[in-house]
Amino acid sequence: MSKKKQQLFESIYHECYPMILQICLGYMKGNLEQANDLSQEVCINIWNALHSFKGESKYKTWIYRITVNTCLQYIRKEKKKTKVSIEKIAHVLADTSYDSRIDQNKNLYRAIGKLEELDRLLIMMVLDGQEYEDIAEVIGIKPTNVRVKIHRIKKRLKKILDHE
Amino acid sequence: MSNEFEVLQNQWKKGKIGIENTERIMEQTLVDIQVKKRWSVHFYYGNSIILLCTLIGISAFFYFVAPVERVVSRIGVGLMTGGLLIRIIIEIISIKKSKRIRLIHTTLKTTNDTMSFYRFRKTIHGPVTIAIIIMYTIGFYMITPEFSVYLKNWYLVFICTSYIVGAFILIKVIRKNIKKEIQILLDMVKLRKHIIEKT
Numbered sequence: 043m044s045k046k047k048q049q050l051f052e053s054i055y056h057e058c059y060p061m062i063l064q065i066c067l068g069y070m071k072g073n074l075e076q077a078n079d080l081s082q083e084v085c086i087n088i089w090n091a092l093h094s095f096k097g098e099s100k101y102k103t104w105i106y107r108i109t110v111n112t113c114l115q116y117i118r119k120e121k122k123k124t125k126v127s128i129e130k131i132a133h134v135l136a137d138t139s140y141d142s143r144i145d146q147n148k149n150l151y152r153a154i155g156k157l158e159e160l161d162r163l164l165i166m167m168v169l170d171g172q173e174y175e176d177i178a179e180v181i182g183i184k185p186t187n188v189r190v191k192i193h194r195i196k197k198r199l200k201k202i203l204d205h206e
Numbered sequence: 207m208s209n210e211f212e213v214l215q216n217q218w219k220k221g222k223i224g225i226e227n228t229e230r231i232m233e234q235t236l237v238d239i240q241v242k243k244r245w246s247v248h249f250y251y252g253n254s255i256i257l258l259c260t261l262i263g264i265s266a267f268f269y270f271v272a273p274v275e276r277v278v279s280r281i282g283v284g285l286m287t288g289g290l291l292i293r294i295i296i297e298i299i300s301i302k303k304s305k306r307i308r309l310i311h312t313t314l315k316t317t318n319d320t321m322s323f324y325r326f327r328k329t330i331h332g333p334v335t336i337a338i339i340i341m342y343t344i345g346f347y348m349i350t351p352e353f354s355v356y357l358k359n360w361y362l363v364f365i366c367t368s369y370i371v372g373a374f375i376l377i378k379v380i381r382k383n384i385k386k387e388i389q390i391l392l393d394m395v396k397l398r399k400h401i402i403e404k405t
Binding site: 048051052055056059060061063064082085086087089090091094095104107108110111112114115118147150158159160166168169170171179180181182183187190196199200 | 210211214215217218219220221222223225231232234235236238239242308309310311312313314315316317320390393394397400401402404
């Protein structure tokens with residue numbers, strides 16, 4: 043692997059990994075093992091797509107596109123993909139503070155997990171502070187359409203959280 | 207509702223701060239990338255290589271070991287090898303199509319591309335694969351009369367029976383794959399509908 047590519051990947055990884063893992067956690071209903079596996083898949087797809095990043099879209103939009111598409115494709119793949127080896131996540135499990143950090147948002151992840159797949163990803167981008175225009179660029183629909191969807195999802199999420 | 211959502215946003219941001227990177231995870235990811243790269247080459251080309259080896263094996267058998275002489279038998283060999291060749295070509299087209307699904311595009315485009323890929327798979331898994339199996343089977347039974355001249359009866363019965371068993375297992379596997387891929391296609395159609403719906 044070329045040094046330049048590895049350096050670019052490392053900088054993306056350090057900057058975006060928390061965002062990627064958090065989205066994967068929400069998508070996987072707070073299941074840390076599955077979220078770790080999925081976030082690894084996202085990272086692998088980012089690596090594979092690095093050569094095609096031309097800077098035409100915003101750097102974060104590009105990462106979000108890969109993350110969202112990987113999440114939506116992942117759940118449909120072989121069921122074995124949702125299993126993860128203990129060795130692979132041993133370093134994560136060994137870090138007990140890691141779990142407690144995730145625990146803080148567990149209810150939120152679980153509530154998000156009750157939404158439809160695409161809605162989970164949309165609301166997480168809003169929670170992450172993304173503008174409607176940026177989300178529209180990720181999904182490929184008009185910002186006004188995003189606004190309508192988000193409004194509806196917010197209502198549904200509130201309802202879920204109120205019932206918990 | 208906006209205040210409540212701001213609270214959630216803050217909670218979300220705090221959660222993100224809690225998730226820290228470690229060099230260990232980074233190193234593991236780079237290792238995984240290499241493993242995955244090797245795996246994906248096997249995944250993409252594995253089927254085609256197996257089919258190609260089978261084609262070479264069958265062709266070599268009929269050319270060097272048991273060259274058939276009757277016209278009917280020769281047509282049979284042609285049907286068998288021709289069916290396999292068509293299957294290999296379809297596999298290669300399938301690989302090319304699957305590589306067109308790019309995750310850097312918008313969700314809508316990626317979903318459309320995935321749907322187009324699975325529609326293609328549905329076609330080849332359905333009528334085309336069935337046609338190839340029928341071609342291969344007809345070819346196989348066109349050769350057996352000439353084989354019966356050289357082989358003992360019990361051996362010929364054994365070959366024909368094992369072919370039926372093999373075909374049955376193959377059809378089962380194909381059916382399972384068709385069901386799985388049709389389900390993915392239905393999921394994609396549903397997802398697309400959800401993406402473009404306005405209310």
